[in-house]
Structures are given as C-alpha cells and as structure tokens.
Amino acid sequence: MLYPINLNIQNMKITIIGGGKVAYRKVTNFLDFGKKVTVVSKEFVDEFSEIKDKIEMIYDEYNERYIEDSFVVVAATNNKEINHKIGTYCNEKGKLVNVVDDKNISNFTVPSYVKRGELLLSISTGGNSPSLSAKIKKELEETYDESYEEYIELLGLARKRIIEENKDIRERRKKIKALIELSVDELKEKI
Template sequence: MSKLFYPININLDNLEIIIIGGGNIALRKCKNFLEFGKSVTVLSPEFKRDFLEIEEKVDFIQDIFKEEYIDEFDMVIAATDDKETNEEIACICRKKSKFVNVVDNREFSDFITTSYLKRGDLLIGISTGGKVPALSSKIRRDLEEIYDEDFSDYVEILAKIRKEVIKKYSDKTERRKVLKSLVELELDELKNFEI
C-alpha cells in the first residue's frame, strides 16, 4: 500500500527550518517559506546564482552536509542533487526526531509540500500525494483563473461581514442561513451588502 499523507496547515512561527541543497528545488522551497513569512537556513557547498535575490532574507551555510548541522532545527528539507545523501539525511532526522521532507523520495519523507494557491487568507492546497507534481501544478494554474487576485479582497470583506452577522443573529439556524447566502454573492455585491 502506498504511503498516505494527511493534509494539515502548520504554524511555522516557532519552528526552525533548514533546507539542505543549493539548486533549483531548494530555491523554490526557500521562496515558498518566505511567501509565508518564514525565514530559513540553507546549507550547501554551492548555491544557484538566483539565491542572490533573496540573500538578505535567508541564512546561508556554505559547507557540505554534516549531521551536527541539523541539531538546532525542527524541520529539514533534503533537497540535494544526490539521492543517497538525501536518504542519509532522512535516516539521521528520524534518529533525531526531526520532521523531514526528502524532495526526491516520498517514502523517506515525514511530510510532503503541496502545490498551493494563496489569495490573502485563502489557501488552497493541491496534492497528488507526491506522485504527479505536474498535475498538481496544472490544477493550481486552473484554479488561478477561477480565484484571481481580487479574491483576497473577497475573503477580507466576507470575514468582516461574518463577524457582524454572528453579532446580529443569535439564532444559529438563521445565522447559518445568512452566512450560506453570503458566499453566493459576487465581490461587488458583498461591498454593498448591509446587515
């Protein structure tokens, strides 16, 4: 039976994260964490030139992987270009009770990162369980057309109206009915909505 991954959103505030690798995948993972406001450490003997764009937001360790480098970290991303090194990192992480993602081997991973669409507070994760990342990316592109950049405003306005509805309607059935009807409204209708 194939390994199953449980979908979960994690608060990264109190987690220390290290990405081991300096290539394209490591860079993409790094940028994803930065998009969620989380700075990370990246360890590699060499770094893709594009890391210069984000050098002020990332801590770099220019060295080969050594076991002691992961001691102070809670989450480890093994993203080297060497499969054996990535598997070694995973085994060490298990021994040290570190949460690990091996980018080229889901069987060695405690978690996988999904493709996602982020519009303000709206976050839609898309996953094929690590089996077909290209399909996850295609679905994300399709969703980008449905939920464009304006959707972050939609979520914000809807959240404000929801608070007012909760204050106004003490009857839970009536409240639920009003809240259900709100999500059917377009952005312009929400902007003009009065409780």
C-alpha cells in the same frame, strides 16, 4: 497516503539542505508564507542572490548540527545518500522532513498551491505526477484570480459581524452561508 494539514510555521525553525534549483523552489515556498529559513550548502545557484537578504545562508556541507534544533527540514541536495541520511536522522528525532528525491523516507510533502490572501488551495498527486499538479494549479490560478484575496477578507469581516450580532446559531449559519452568494461590492455594502 498523506494526511492534509496546514501548519502555522511562524515559530518553527526551518532548515533546507541544498543550494540548487529544487532547494531554491522550496525556499521561495516558505518565503511566500512569510517565513525566513536557513539554507545550508557549499554552493548556491545564482537565483539565491535575489533572496539572500530574506534567508540565512550557510556555506558549508551538511552536518547534523545544522538541523538539531530545526522542526522542519528539507533535504534537497544532489546527493541521494546525504538526503537519505538527513531523512533517517529527522525521522529518528521526530522532525518533519521532506526528502526531495525519496517520498518513502519523507514524512511530509509540499503540495503545489494557489494562494490568494487567506485562501489557500493545495494540489497533490502524492508525488506520482507533478505535471498533473502543475496543470491543475494553472487551472485554479485562472479560476481563483487575485480578486479572491479581497473577497476572502471581506467574507471574514462579514462573518465576524454576523456572529457578533446574532445569538441564534441557526440564524448565524443561515446568514453566513448566504454570504458566499454575494459579490465583492455587495459584501462591501454589508460591512
């Protein structure tokens, strides 16, 4: 069973080995969180041309030197042996590694997610049913639309003000808990 965790990846070097559609999807996930990544492959699918200015692309086959100083590695080649080799190396060196075709050698997986500003909802079936994850993601996207980005920001501002203005912790908790019952417009009035 996997342990859920959110990582601040801003100061971590991230390398993805592979240039296919799966690698592209992994790259765009990191880009969604403002992280530039290095991608190593002899060939890249056309979609990479859309994001080439946002990533470092190395046209080469896999070599350990490309991941020596990486903290997070994704093995997304179309070669199971190379992916396994990457996974083994990363596990031996204490790196986070996601091997896309072998969850048993991976020490992390990337769940499906819905991101609305600072609201992050993740969905995982432990790799057992990506189709179910996709279905749940679609349902969550409909329930938690883009308006939640502003709502979360306003809740944070209101919470900060309550903490600054109330020394009694019980009073703070009561007021903070009441915030989630307010609409966006009501929150705007409070700030």
